[in-house]
Amino acid sequence: MMDKAEAAWTARALLRGARSAVLATQRDGQPFASLVTPAMAPDLSPLLWLSSLSEHTRQLQAEPRCALLIQGQATEANPQTAPRVTVTGLAERVEPDHIPALKARWLALHPYAALYAHFSDFSLWRVKLGGTQVVGGFAAAFRLRLADLLPDPVSVRAIAEAEAGVCAHMNEDHPDVLENMAIALAGQLSGEWRMAACDVDGCDLVAGEDRRCRVTFKLPVVDASSLRDALVAAADKARTLLKK
Template identity: 60%
Template sequence: MASEQGIREARGLIRGAISATLATGAGGQPFASLVTPAPAPDLSPLLWLSTLSEHTRHLAAEPRCALLFSGVAEGPNPQTAPRVTVTGLAERVPEGDVAPLKARWLARHPYAALYADFADFGLWRVRLGGALHVGGFARAERIKAAELAPDSAAVAAIAAAEADIVAHVNADHADAVEAIANGLLGAGPGSWRLVAVDVDGCDLSEGNRTVRLAFLAPLSDADGVRTALIRAAREGRARLAPPG
């Protein structure tokens, strides 16, 4: 059984990534490419892929794939970087399900609005299998899919409340969002907006910049999100307050 810390770190890497390495295969030949994922509420990586790309053609013929998500190394040795490799099956998202998931992907990658409507692009989802999490040098453990996935009831509850949470916070608490982004996360001042919420955290966006607030623990409902955002805003304001 994987450790709670390892599972939490692995999910954090997947939730917070703005890029990843995708491994596919064709005719027995492995192939690796850079992709820009965004996690669905249930943690499944979403990929906005062009049919002109070689890796897309690979997935259409052979859906088995892997994704490598990497963090930042603690020093000069790259092996100290936390990372997680997940295996899974890639599938085209059915047309009727594309709109909300595409919006979530664009919330993570707002710059992609310039080409997101090109006819050759489509939304793919990777259904997660197992994972190998490396927390740093000589810290590795395997995580089963059932251990890695967030609680389905919590995912559904927060997904159902997400639109109302985002609308309310942006309309009535813009100062709190700015305090979290600038004061707590150190992203700098700006017209920050809350753009996505899930059981593990939330995404804040300003122009083409996106930053992520990770919750202290997985949440199960809208009240938990409200409490977490209030706490984060208070901490952010305290860090921005002048000394004395």
């Protein structure tokens, strides 16, 4: 049976690994749901690249309260066996000073979007998290406080500062390791995998514009040294699995 610590880790893993989500907004009391493509900021805030032409964007401009539903894979025929997380919060446009770094992160995880990322009607939004409910499977629901869900801010800053150098090092010097990790730890096919982003909970790998996977660490990392140790452990695990 899942406990609260496992529930928090499940919620973070689902959020970090999400490629799509259901966004719930409302207008004049009428609920509305739409498909969006989030990426998580280092501090776990969902980032959304939204068009002002979309109904959900117009609704958020009038009423910023919203919710996101992210669902994992079901283990059985019953869809309710799938882990899922619902987060509620307030959506807000990202301030201009923060757009370049956060937009680059969003695009790193959604490279296909480069085709329209420069369109003038699009802008970057961030959801400031308020509440969380995670369901680990059938009849396994937990409500989480933000204190139980969010990563340590000091660790977030430390990994964010190390991220660019770590990604460059892995992409330039260890592409074979990244390919092994994608195959053995994320069930992907071989390819030219590169590290697009990393955070306290794991790293995101991409190949081309349409392939992406997530490698989740066993435990959150706290600084550049523990990030290196986590990547070495993941590389060793991938190598061992591929030898079997």
